[in-house]
Amino acid sequence: MPSLEELRERFREDRYATQLTGADILEAEPGRALVGLRLRPDHLNANQKVMGGAVFTLADFAFAVAANGFAERITVSQHVSVTFLAPAKGQELRAEARCVKAGRTTCLYEVEVRDEAGTFVAQAMVNGFTI
Numbered sequence: 001m002p003s004l005e006e007l008r009e010r011f012r013e014d015r016y017a018t019q020l021t022g023a024d025i026l027e028a029e030p031g032r033a034l035v036g037l038r039l040r041p042d043h044l045n046a047n048q049k050v051m052g053g054a055v056f057t058l059a060d061f062a063f064a065v066a067a068n069g070f071a072e073r074i075t076v077s078q079h080v081s082v083t084f085l086a087p088a089k090g091q092e093l094r095a096e097a098r099c100v101k102a103g104r105t106t107c108l109y110e111v112e113v114r115d116e117a118g119t120f121v122a123q124a125m126v127n128g129f130t131i
Contacts, residue, residue: 004028007069017061021054025065031099033065039091050088056080059111059124062097066109067128075107078129082122090116097126105130
């Protein structure tokens with residue numbers, strides 16, 4: 001089983017999430033991942049709130065780590081439904097992905113995104129397809 005540092009190194013190739021957006025893997029185990037994002041001014045929209053795309057990217061990255069971090073096959077997002085619940089406050093977001101159901105070729109993950117105060121910012125349901 002890969003270590004946290006080995007997972008970080010592997011997923012560093014997910015350049016949009018890690019290098020451009022700044023997402024970081026905080027915890028991971030088969031079927032579960034917790035990722036974080038230190039918010040920067042470039043994550044904000046014109047209303048000075050965290051852009052929905054940054055929240056979506058963090059949720060999708062959490063799914064990717066949870067579904068692929070310990071697997072021999074690759075699972076990609078097939079369909080994602082995101083519900084934005086509240087504006088984020090503070091300087092950090094965290095997204096936790098948990099496997100709800102894993103089948104032979106499809107899976108379902110729930111991802112919760114919260115800010116540092118614990119505010120439930122968004123929920124995503126991700127259907128994955130294993131190739």
